Amino acid sequence: MKKLINQPEDVVKEALAGMALAHADLVNVDLEQQFIVRRDAPIKNKVGVVSGGGSGHEPMHGGYVGYGMLDAACPGAVFTSPVPDQMLAATKAVDGGAGVLHIVKNYTGDVMNFEMAAELAAAEGIEVVNVVTNDDVAVQDSLYTAGRRGVGVTVLLEKIVGGLAETGAPLAQVAELARQVNIQGRSMGMALTSCTVPAAGKPTFDLGEDEMEIGIGIHGEPGRRRAKLASAADITETLTTPIVEDLGLKAGEQVLAMVNGMGGTPLLELYIVFNELERILKGKSISIARSLVGNYITSLEMAGCSITLVRLNDELIKYWDAPVHTPALRWGR
Amino acid sequence: MKKLINQPEDVVKEALAGMALAHADLVNVDLEQQFIVRRDAPIKNKVGVVSGGGSGHEPMHGGYVGYGMLDAACPGAVFTSPVPDQMLAATKAVDGGAGVLHIVKNYTGDVMNFEMAAELAAAEGIEVVNVVTNDDVAVQDSLYTAGRRGVGVTVLLEKIVGGLAETGAPLAQVAELARQVNIQGRSMGMALTSCTVPAAGKPTFDLGEDEMEIGIGIHGEPGRRRAKLASAADITETLTTPIVEDLGLKAGEQVLAMVNGMGGTPLLELYIVFNELERILKGKSISIARSLVGNYITSLEMAGCSITLVRLNDELIKYWDAPVHTPALRWGR
Incomplete structure (x- = not known):
């Protein structure tokens, strides 16, 4: 370990x-x-x-x-x-x-x-x-x-x-x-690797060199399915489609979008996923009015990401934009 | 990959x-x-x-x-x-x-x-x-x-x-x-794992399951030495001592301290290293006046950390505290 x-x-x-x-x-x-x-x-x-x-x-x-x-x-x-x-x-x-x-x-x-x-x-x-x-x-x-x-x-x-x-x-x-x-709001995540709980000393689950887990929970709980590795474009599509459908997002609506790293994924890759997400949503005439890209809700050193979308209205935008001062999120003061 | x-x-x-x-x-x-x-x-x-x-x-x-x-x-x-x-x-x-x-x-x-x-x-x-x-x-x-x-x-x-x-x-x-x-300012880093450059498709270097590299560069260049895994306390001591000596830090001085993750290390572990760093410096009567803990200068998904100390004076504190608004660092506005 x-x-x-x-x-x-x-x-x-x-x-x-x-x-x-x-x-x-x-x-x-x-x-x-x-x-x-x-x-x-x-x-x-x-x-x-x-x-x-x-x-x-x-x-x-x-x-x-x-x-x-x-x-x-x-x-x-x-x-x-x-x-x-x-x-x-x-x-x-x-x-x-x-x-x-x-x-x-x-x-x-x-x-x-x-x-x-x-x-x-x-x-x-x-x-x-x-x-x-x-x-x-x-x-x-x-x-x-x-x-x-x-x-x-x-x-x-x-x-x-x-x-x-x-x-x-x-x-x-x-x-x-x-x-x-x-x-x-709705979310969906995926993992490229597992992670190791210190007290356990070994990975929570095993994933083959050419495999990924789609639909993980943040504790590495089983997801929807295990799949062969895919491109960032395909993975982003796989995560975004169920979110958009479940939320019933329609053309003209705007969202707060988070591309979240699970802990072991470089920021470089999260920006690539964000780029794909914006392309997919733009294709549906849904606009990203606010966003976060980074490690915000992680699973130790797991590699992978999750996508969260929240349908916005004026009230939500107002309180999202309001000043915040915490160790991990800070703006407006 | x-x-x-x-x-x-x-x-x-x-x-x-x-x-x-x-x-x-x-x-x-x-x-x-x-x-x-x-x-x-x-x-x-x-x-x-x-x-x-x-x-x-x-x-x-x-x-x-x-x-x-x-x-x-x-x-x-x-x-x-x-x-x-x-x-x-x-x-x-x-x-x-x-x-x-x-x-x-x-x-x-x-x-x-x-x-x-x-x-x-x-x-x-x-x-x-x-x-x-x-x-x-x-x-x-x-x-x-x-x-x-x-x-x-x-x-x-x-x-x-x-x-x-x-x-x-x-x-x-x-x-x-x-x-x-x-x-x-002085820094020193260490790696628990290597990382993979996308165009290369395989890890930059190999580290055994019980090994770490002490003194890495941010491209995974060779460091001071390869060593057996050690505790966070020992690793922090190993990184901090050469920094303090090289800077000639003395009792009563104050520093800006950064505990930086290399990309694949959970924030939880970086706070453990910060806790050790504070203990070591306190033992030398050096105080941490300002700090950063997180992923600020990474090497893709490498697991590991680096420590940076900058000797502070009033001018440096003034411009460190000044407002900043960038994607990754933000305060005061």
């Missing part, structure tokens, strides 16, 4: 310590309870926005804690859900009296634990609403999730909803916007 | 097309002459700042074109120097009458071609100063370079010098600051 680590069991703890040092101007890290929180939390009368999930997907979610995005993030062990106590501690840390939104990727462990955390928080008098993302069009039910998985839309939703929360909007409105973004 | 590409010979051209589409608000890409330029270039009476080098190191240099950093970047083929004509075209495109600075990594092809470009520009009446970076402490002379190689300092220098150039400072002052940053 070739990794820049010390002991496998210390990976998350040490990475969080490094993160705390690198971004001390923006976040505090509670190393004991294991959550990352805005330095200025709790903010009075502002809805707290909390997310979380297994580690190994960085910069998601810890890299999105800061002004205009998340108030706190709860990282679990690598590819393992965080626990309710951790989520409760984060929820309490960001509660400014206006309630807390939990943004939960549809993954059985995450959903169950965030529900429990919401109940525990309610018992302590904190109003919590959980919104679940389920944007992966690749599979309906997978090994670890009933229904569609929550993937790339989560990142874009955290930005847009965080923008609204920053204005002091009430919890019901913030939660409703979260549901809207999820409804308007 | 597992890559998200179409034909190997089209990789750079298609990636540049994707970049142009993704960042149309910031840059224009001349696909014929192959350079990336600020949308608002040339800026009257502002020194133009130009860099360039082989592709495959993204986001360097194209990702650093924009307000407060580079005015233009010239990408060559993958791991291959750009040509003088390309550099000349970029130089002419950014010349606002105050002259142009070329930031050149010490790599024989780059140095030779940028010198030729400077002569060609001079013949057309444009004043050009070339400043060469040579921060790699790993080796004195390598396969492709006489003297030390230019690596990570180049990124930090482009930011700092770009900040000064934005103020309207004259060429001599901008060039002198570039020399100062280079003098105050």
Whole structure:
């Protein structure tokens, strides 16, 4: 196992310590309870926005804690859900009296634990609403999730909803916007290689030298099918078509597009995929009004990419463009 | 070869097309002459700042074109120097009458071609100063370079010098600051894996399952030595000690520290290395006043990292903190 680590069991703890040092101007890290929180939390009368999930997907979610995005993030062990106590501690840390939104990727462990955390928080008098993302069009039910998985839309939703929360909007409105973004978004991913969870020490799955996996989840869960290697043009088409169809995107509409690297793919290749994506959408008279190209929701060192499209309207554009200042996304301040 | 590409010979051209589409608000890409330029270039009476080098190191240099950093970047083929004509075209495109600075990594092809470009520009009446970076402490002379190689300092220098150039400072002052940053900076890198140049189709070098290469250049040139895999703590010590010694860093001094991923290393691991780096420097009473952790100067999908330290003073901090708005670095606006 070739990794820049010390002991496998210390990976998350040490990475969080490094993160705390690198971004001390923006976040505090509670190393004991294991959550990352805005330095200025709790903010009075502002809805707290909390997310979380297994580690190994960085910069998601810890890299999105800061002004205009998340108030706190709860990282679990690598590819393992965080626990309710951790989520409760984060929820309490960001509660400014206006309630807390939990943004939960549809993954059985995450959903169950965030529900429990919401109940525990309610018992302590904190109003919590959980919104679940389920944007992966690749599979309906997978090994670890009933229904569609929550993937790339989560990142874009955290930005847009965080923008609204920053204005002091009430919890019901913030939660409703979260549901809207999820409804308007779809994703699909593919892998050229597997990845190795430090505690496991060997690749999660095997792929032949001439094979790729289409429709992967972010933990390397099985996808739609295994296929022979193809060109960037063909791969982009394979990922984009189901997204466009499932969303029912029509000529004249505009989208927020993310071409996301899974962790081990050079930026050079992601721009090639973006070029193909723009060509395909242009052919359907769909315009990319906003975009992100880079590593935003990864699977350790996996090579591959995912594409996410969110149908835009004026409200979504407004909160996407709003200022953000986090370790991984920053603009407007 | 597992890559998200179409034909190997089209990789750079298609990636540049994707970049142009993704960042149309910031840059224009001349696909014929192959350079990336600020949308608002040339800026009257502002020194133009130009860099360039082989592709495959993204986001360097194209990702650093924009307000407060580079005015233009010239990408060559993958791991291959750009040509003088390309550099000349970029130089002419950014010349606002105050002259142009070329930031050149010490790599024989780059140095030779940028010198030729400077002569060609001079013949057309444009004043050009070339400043060469040579921060790699790993080796004195390598396969492709006489003297030390230019690596990570180049990124930090482009930011700092770009900040000064934005103020309207004259060429001599901008060039002198570039020399100062280079003098105050050192880097060293290591690789856990090799990488594959698309046109070659196979890895640049071979590393055993239990081996790593210490002191690599960004093209995977041979380093100081091949070694058995080690812990993140040991690797960080191995990279940091020669940097600190070569720079003559003393207790009480402060540095700008970059922990850079080579392209295929998860962010999680880079934060672990940053945590170790902070511990080592703290032990020497050297403080990290500013930092970057992420993929900033890569070698395609290579796994591994490099560490760069720049000794800071008030002037360097001022221009590091100055606003920047490029595809890959953005703050303050």
